[in-house]
Amino acid sequence: GNEKERSSFSVEKSTGSRQTHNNSKRKLGNQSDYTDYEGLALLFDESNEEALMESIDEKTLAEEDKLPLMREEGRSQYMREDVVEAFRKYQSRIPKTRRAYTPAYWGVFDLTKESLYGCKEFTEDDLQQLSQDFADHIKWKPESVTKNVEDYFDSNCEKVDNDQELRKFDRHVQFMKVNMNSFQQMLPEEQLKMTSSFPLFHGAFNSSRIKDVWGETQALSTNDARNEKANPFKKARMGRKVDMKATLAKTSNKFEVIYGEVVGGLGPLGIPMACRKKRFLDKVKLMIIMRDSINRLLNECKHVSEKTRTSLIVYGWLQVGLELNFYAMDWSGSGIYRFGLIDRCRIPADEDDCFMLEDAYCILKSLENKSLETETTVKQLFSENTK
Known part of the structure; x- marks a missing residue:
């Protein structure tokens, strides 16, 4: 069907009735072809980047909101029918010229609110409530x-004491310290990545069940998405690469649970090179890659209860200069993916400020644990699927 690439599945066991589902499917069909390989090619082909950035109006981008703190008693719930309808209406009103870089066009509900310019279908209160529901599902909190x-x-x-894990982290921090003076001057993206986020992740992650790969690396999920139509000419020009991906080594499909993007290097005085538009564009690409990772798995596990399908969570991060933003995404049924900013931290540019790394350490430890929770969900999906 037309909505295939964008949402990849219809809701077989949704809370909404079959009839409503068919109606919304029909409405989608009228909107244009959501398979939209051209839109994807436009986004992921670097030669288009300048033109795309030109067409983004910076004034339409809001500051990102972080998700609210989770409520202990909060329970995850399905998207209500009226929310789904409102989202569909908002989707149908996205101007043609802005589609490729508007997350909602790709089925992503951007709860950072950065891209919701002109969205009259949801009030501020609605968005706050939806963000709270999402936060209650993610259950994010940095490790204590x-x-x-703490002494370290x-x-x-x-x-540093004799704690093996801490000693390992410390070796990576010492490597960062040696390079910190370069964070105050011009630095290409590759070098920034390999002297900041790379040692940080490598030092903090200890689980042998999570395998991280760095350097321009192909996202598998997007590979599948492009090859569904098996047009060999389209294939080559739509490879989607990320700066980092983490794979769950013990899952049968080597599920990709974290994706990371470093957006540009450092300019004079260590000021980030990437402009606001470039940052936003990379974030939209990250969303689509995260969405495709969810799709790839749910396409493999079609015979699974809605509850298990909607419990799948993937993570992403963007580095701009020395700032790191961490995101989460889930599939909430009805072809809608919720996306939100769960945390942020800053990498110090001076050896005397290394105590600041405690924030990053706590976030990464939590991210490692959350990834292992996703491993449990992935295994559950596969085992339910074969029953």
């Missing part, structure tokens, strides 16, 4: 640290 780890950061990463 033990006394020895208090000593500005100079006094």
